[in-house]
Amino acid sequence: MTDLLFIILGLVLLIVGGNWLLKAAVALSLRLAIPKIVVGMTVVSFATSAPELIVSIKAALDGFPDLALGNVVGSNIANLGLVLGVTVLLGSIDVKKSFYTTDWPVMMLASILFFVFIYFDGVLEQYEGVLMVAFLFVFLVYLLRFQKPAVEDEMPEDDELLPLYKIVLFLGLGGVALWGGSELLINGAVGMASAFGVSDRVIGITVVSVGTSIPELAASIIAVIKKEKAISLGNLIGSNIFNLLAVLGITSIITPIRVMDQGLLSSDIFWMLGISFMVLPLVFIPKGLRLGWRDGIVLLGLYIFFVYTTVT
Template sequence: MLDIAILAAGFICLILGADKLVDASSSLAARLGIPNIVIGLTIVAFGTSAPELVVNLFAAVENNTEMVLGNVLGSNIFNVLAILGISSLIYPLTVKTNTTWLEIPLSLLAAVAVLVTAGDVYLDSSEAGYISRAEGLLLLLFFAIFLVYNLKIARGNPTDEGTETKDYPYLQAALYIGLGLAGLVLGGRLIVTSAVGIAQAFGLSERVIGLTVVSIGTSLPELATSVVAVRKRKVDIAIGNVVGSNIFNIFLILGVSTVVTPLQVNSGSFVDIVVNIAASLLLFAFVFTGKGRQLARWEGAVLLALYLTYLALLITQG
């Protein structure tokens, strides 16, 4: 019970810290004359991925490698199957051309990249899968290309990528940035420590805890952003937020985590890697079924049902 209470406190610190850090950093950037487009594509995008990044850094430093990979894969699976499933049940999601032909395929490429980098058992006949520092650096290079692509697209469509910023005085913004960073660090530390304790208490592996409790908790900012966007009928933001987050999770967060501590990939994780690829393929297929490039309500229901089934299998087999 104490570990569960600490875990909840960690998520609160983590999410509030990320939110305050984004608001204050965006305000400071706006005061310094940084374009709104750049703020949206860098500070805000990094902010929504900050929970996963901080948790993974702590897990990597403490050599909880199963949790590192579980958090990334679990977040991506939750993003596509649960968040897009819930969002499209609220209102059908229309997908932009750029998202259809570039970002969703890039998200699929990222999912396949995990299989390739971790597939030493199948590709090199090694005894175990292993993601090395060199492969982590390669993932970060892919992320740099994605970031440059996003900035180039934004410059051509400035009205699409803007973001609202709060107006804080310099001192207040600096204070909130410090508090936000402190919340991230404290929350990340509490989550990793308590998650390991919960796994040991219930006889679950770190992989299962990472794929379920930790990944869902760190994906709450994406869930909130997408649901609010759909309720305001800004459906392009909802799906772009999820697809962009999936690319960030693999290229940036897994890349950084692997550079800190190379990951040994256990056999059970290959099932999650395949599920992640299948979810991306299913999203791409659903975009082309029905009327136009749209994720319909029935497709959202299928996605959500698949996630609940996957979650149930994880828990029962964990």
């Protein structure tokens, strides 16, 4: 009963936090005169990736490396399969050229870099973490200086310019609400999953990863409802990049992460690479530079199949 209460309270906090974060992100993009997708890929992505960072560092330090790795790999799969799938089912997203010239390639490069670092020796070493964080820093500098909007803004006229103190307040409250909501949700979900005797890897790749992807889901659905699709797509792509380069990079700098359950290397990591790659052809098929409800069904179907094969 306590676990169920944690899950419900966690969801409420995540939805409220997602709304606050979105308000702050839109106002920040206006105040700094930078594209909303850049804000989505930096400020919003970092805030919604905070739960993954906290969970992964704590799991690695507590001696549960599979929970740390499963959390990030599972979150990246959930962000694109579950979150993006649900988001485009609610409303199509028109995509611009810079999505496939910058944003998607960087996500794939980050995914491949992680794969190369961990697949052959089963360990993410400290120096590899330093290289991942350095790559993230270079990407962020490029993004802030050169990135152009990758998504059309449908309703620019309804954007609200907030005073700086309100932006900081909404960012702070949104981030804290997302973190607190994720903590409650994870505690409740892991408590329920552990009762069924599920392994660390399976808990990490399914329950915890979905729990830590709820902030992205909340922020993206709210963004779509409010016609802020640039923030929605940028948040998801940016979050996957942050998860790999910042979350696993910083965690492995603090303590090397060793794979314990080989299922992560024989199955999960290939699912992550596959679903990350799938987003590109879906952007062009059936209608060029658009993600629509058909793509949502494909992504959601892939995610459901992934969870089914992992749990059974």
